[in-house]
Amino acid sequence: MNIIDNSIRIPQQLINIAEGTFTGAHLIESSKTIGQLTNMFLDEGAREEMDQQQLVYRVQAHLPVADGTLGGLFFGTTWIQPGTVGDEYFMTHGHFHQLADRGEYYWGLKGSGVLILMDEQRKGRAEYVYPGSLHYIPAYTAHRVANIGDDELSFGACWPSDAGHNYDEIKKHGFSKRLFNRGGVPTLEDIQIA
Numbered sequence: 001m002n003i004i005d006n007s008i009r010i011p012q013q014l015i016n017i018a019e020g021t022f023t024g025a026h027l028i029e030s031s032k033t034i035g036q037l038t039n040m041f042l043d044e045g046a047r048e049e050m051d052q053q054q055l056v057y058r059v060q061a062h063l064p065v066a067d068g069t070l071g072g073l074f075f076g077t078t079w080i081q082p083g084t085v086g087d088e089y090f091m092t093h094g095h096f097h098q099l100a101d102r103g104e105y106y107w108g109l110k111g112s113g114v115l116i117l118m119d120e121q122r123k124g125r126a127e128y129v130y131p132g133s134l135h136y137i138p139a140y141t142a143h144r145v146a147n148i149g150d151d152e153l154s155f156g157a158c159w160p161s162d163a164g165h166n167y168d169e170i171k172k173h174g175f176s177k178r179l180f181n182r183g184g185v186p187t188l189e190d191i192q193i194a
């Protein structure tokens with residue numbers, strides 16, 4: 001609750017601006033292991049043979065209002081481990097927004113990665129992510145980040161509190177472009193729906 005008086009208060013939350021870690025109220029944390037990412041990477045056989053407990057990425061988010069609230073904002077940090085499944089880099093699941101007309105900002109904090117984008121016609125494109133890079137993700141655009149480096153990658157995010165996550169299209173058909181390590185070179189390749 002916001003108490004209105006003349007005292008100047010200490011903020012309820014803190015962010016470590018180098019690491020992106022939060023402390024304080026209204027925080028949620030989640031993580032995804034290899035075992036939880038069924039059918040997300042192209043080489044499902046390679047994923048099944050890996051250590052199912054291995055961490056792929058984790059998220060910390062500051063949610064000051066209820067999910068679905070019109071007019072609020074959410075703010076988070078995602079850390080992606082280095083690694084590949086087959087030749088495909090570790091990456092976030094990726095999603096459209098439930099309210100598809102909501103956009104988002106991503107920005108690079110540490111490490112190096114690639115933001116992969118796809119519109120509703122499945123037209124895809126990609127941008128490098130690195131400390132200081134800023135990415136405006138337009139409405140109606142699915143977004144995912146892959147770690148192309150040897151170290152952990154982290155990026156910040158800010159999105160409307162009524163945006164929601166729609167994972168259905170990505171679960172069904174994946175992204176139209178996937179990012180592979182081809183002889184040490186991050187290579188974007190077109191994927192046709194079967």
Ligand code: M6P
Pocket residue numbers: 059076077078092093094095104143144156157159165
């Ligand atoms: C960013 C934001 C979050 C998202 C997270 C992981 O922090 O976009 O909303 O949950 O990345 O991405 P995903 O949910 O696609 O795995």
Ligand code: ZN
Pocket residue numbers: 095096097104143159
């Ligand atoms: Zn989003």
